[in-house]
Amino acid sequence: MTDSNTSLQVSAFGDPLVCRIVDFIREVGIEVRAGKVVDATPCPGILLARGALVVEEARLSFPGDLLHEAGHLAVMTPDRRRAMHRDAGADPAEEMMAIAWSYAAALHLGIDPAIVFHAGGYRGGSTALLENFREGRYLALPTLQWLGMAYDKKRAAEAGVAPFPAMRRWLREAA
Secondary structure (H helix, E strand, O other), X not given: OEOOOOOOEOOOOOOHHHHHHHHHHHHOOOEEXXXXXXXXXXXXXXXXXOOEEEEOHHHOOOOOHHHHHHHHHHHOOHHHHHHOEEOOOOOHHHHHHHHXXXXXXXXXXXXXXXXXXXXXXXXXXXXXXXXXXXXXXXXXXHHHHHOOOOOOHHHHHHHOOOOOOOXXXXXXXXX
């Protein structure tokens, strides 16, 4: 929503961290809107709705979950992203890519990755994920590279760009 007296965007969200994350998700091309999330969802307060995130801030348990759910949409093909409703599915490769994407997004935003990889998620594996990322063991990087979304150190050096966790593209473009 915009304030009629200015051209500035007025956020529908109150928490400054949520606002910062939502602004980033919108900047990369994923729609985010405030709304009621009535049914149970994998991440409380967040519904995947035809390529967008619907967020009920009062039910949001962890702001970092926004990045993870956006990561699911980001790594899907455009057609699948537009059709996605409710559950991102059980594709292990997409889950790993969403995890890597959300890690890269946290660093890009300058927030502690532990905000995304909190103790309440990842089936008790958040500490192991954080340790692997800190040690440069980037799960799903080969797949992100194959899709042209990020480069490993060797490929990045050849291309003269920053390696993962820097992203070349935040949204998957094709199958």
